Amino acid sequence: MLAKDGQPLMPCHPARARELLRKGRAVVVRQVPFVIRLKDRTRSDSVVEGVQLRIDPGSKGSGIALTDEKREACGPKTATVRRGLLSAELRHRGDRISHAMRQRAGYRRRRRSANLRYRTRRSDNRAHRADWHPPSLRHRVDTITSIASRFCRYAPVTEIHIETTTFDTHSMSVGRQLYGSEYQQGALAGMGTRGYLRTRWSRTCAYCGAVNVPLNIEHVRPRSHGGSARIANLVLACAPCNQAKGSSTSDTSPATWCER
Numbered sequence: 467m468l469a470k471d472g473q474p475l476m477p478c479h480p481a482r483a484r485e486l487l488r489k490g491r492a493v494v495v496r497q498v499p500f501v502i503r504l505k506d507r508t509r510s511d512s513v514v515e516g517v518q519l520r521i522d523p524g525s526k527g528s529g530i531a532l533t534d535e536k537r538e539a540c541g542p543k544t545a546t547v548r549r550g551l552l553s554a555e556l557r558h559r560g561d562r563i564s565h566a567m568r569q570r571a572g573y574r575r576r577r578r579s580a581n582l583r584y585r586t587r588r589s590d591n592r593a594h595r596a597d598w599h600p601p602s603l604r605h606r607v608d609t610i611t612s613i614a615s616r617f618c619r620y621a622p623v624t625e626i627h628i629e630t631t632t633f634d635t636h637s638m639s640v641g642r643q644l645y646g647s648e649y650q651q652g653a654l655a656g657m658g659t660r661g662y663l664r665t666r667w668s669r670t671c672a673y674c675g676a677v678n679v680p681l682n683i684e685h686v687r688p689r690s691h692g693g694s695a696r697i698a699n700l701v702l703a704c705a706p707c708n709q710a711k712g713s714s715t716s717d718t719s720p721a722t723w724c725e726r
């Protein structure tokens with residue numbers, strides 16, 4: 467709702483808007499979002515508390531809402547009561563944009579390669595600006611910014627809240643911010659094959675569970691049968707178990723192999 471002087475007033479209920487229009491006290495300014503302007507009241511005549519604009523960006527669609535907040539007495543304490551005044555959902559057309567871009571690339575490729583081979587080579591002027599983003603993503607940012615600025619024009623927005631949901635699980639598990647190639651170093655970085663297997667099998671034979679004996683690295687599926695040296699194919703085995711198994715293959719898990 468706008469005041470007589472075009473300044474934003476608090477959003478009102480649709481029933482109140484209909485009443486104001488019926489009595490001729492207001493005129494329609496815009497259909498989407500529906501905005502009316504009062505004819506008989508300026509902003510200085512009104513009490514305007516301000517509203518919050520809340521944005522939840524998503525890849526397919528983004529939610530936008532206007533809320534107000536009131537401090538209400540709740541026994542000895544005061545509680546914040548938040549009311550939704552208006553909500554809208556933006557459906558993004560990122561998939562249609564990327565489809566159109568691919569189609570355009572196809573048309574241009576055809577123009578370059580079809581029966582037009584006398585054409586000179588296309589100049590090598592292809593570069594992206596440093597602040598370049600894919601058109602489908604650019605569109606998402608632009609439409610949210612546009613609709614948010616429109617809401618700010620028609621409602622007395624005092625705060626903007628944006629939900630950001632980027633969870634850096636790797637950083638969280640390490641407990642600090644990671645940079646560059648640190649992301650390529652997982653929990654096993656720097657640990658050798660033998661060290662990993664010792665931890666994995668708690669320094670025991672995978673077949674008989676023997677402890678405090680010399681352990682060998684054993685291929686579950688033997689090399690002679692095409693077994694790989696990947697860590698998933700390796701276990702620790704004591705010398706007798708390793709000898710007994712030899713080059714036979716085992717369908718069962720290493721822990722039960724000795725019992726057969």
Ligand SMILES: [Zn+2]
Pocket residue numbers: 671672673674675676703704705706707708
């Ligand atoms: Zn053993």
